[in-house]
Amino acid sequence: MICRSCNQEHNNNFCPNCGEKRDVEKITLTSMMSYAFASVTNMDKGFLLNLKMLLLKPQRITSEYLNGKRKGILNPISFLILSVTLYLVVLELFKIPKKPSDISKLPSGTLETLGNMSYKAGQFIRTYLKFFWILAIIPLGLAQKLIFRKYNFTEHLAISSFIIGQATLVGIISYLILRWPLIFDPVIYIMITWMVYRVFRTNNKLDSLLLAFVVLFLFILQLILITFLIGLSQV
Structure with missing residues (x-):
């Protein structure tokens, strides 16, 4: 048969040139939903693998991802989103x-300006929180x-995506209990600190902490x- 992707002729189950599967099922609503559900709930790859590994072995999953061993790991940006x-x-x-909120009750002068900036910034962040x-x-x-100068900035962005993504998931539980807003939730910042410590931990644990x-x-x-700066731009 001829491969649908690269036109390589072969008789294998998978194309030896590009790896495309020989027999491809037609796309149906059921198959799409099944694939989407499996990609999210599979503990051996994807979202739940990230969740499990970042909880148990964050240093390992980040190191493997940065070193190119990415099979089964959900892209950090996708995980964060x-x-x-x-x-x-x-x-x-x-x-x-x-x-x-009644900003008219704020005291006049400098405090009024700062209060107005804070109010405007809060509105902006709530609107564009995601x-x-x-x-x-x-x-x-x-x-x-x-x-930590071990990695370049782009690699640190990948690590940050893993960390903030995981902390945000913990923040869901925190929100249901404490009802703190996302960016003011102390549990999220504690989780971020703990994740940074776990990812960059060395033999000297106190220094790492x-x-x-x-x-x-x-x-x-x-x-x-x-x-x-957001508040300043909104006033």
């Missing part, structure tokens, strides 16, 4: 009624790069600066 999407779905299902939190891999990656806290400090500092 899926994690944030799941969080937002839960947020929508268990939404807390918003209390109306994008804001996904892009948080940049300040986290930068903080990691400054402290202290460096993980430094990364967290730099990360939060950048988030505050970004929030300030």
Whole structure:
């Protein structure tokens, strides 16, 4: 037969040239749904493999991914996007009624300006929460790069995607119990610190833990600066 992908003639179950399967089933709604469900729930690959490995052996999965051993591992950006999407779905299902904010009650002068900036920044972040939190891999990656110079910046972005994705999933449980907003949830930041420690842990565990806290400090500092700049641009 002739391979559908590369036109190589062969009689094997898989094309020896490109690996395309010989007998390809027609796409149906059932097959698409089955594939989608299997790709998410399979513990040996994809989303749940990431979840399991990042929980039990985060240093191993990040190291293997960066070293090219990526079979079965869900792309870190895809993992992050899926994690944030799941969080937002839960947020929508268990939404807390918003209390109306009256910025007119803020004191006049400098405090009024700062309060208005904070209010505007909060509105902006709530509106674009998904994008804001996904892009948080940049300040986290930068903080990691400054402290841990083992990898290049792009590799740190991949690690940050794994870490923030996993922390966001833990944040789902935290939100259901504590009802803290995503970017103010202390559980998420504790999880980020713990993940950074686990991923970059060396034989000197105390030093690794202290460096993980430094990364967290730099990360939060950048988030505050970004929030300030957003508020400044919205006033």
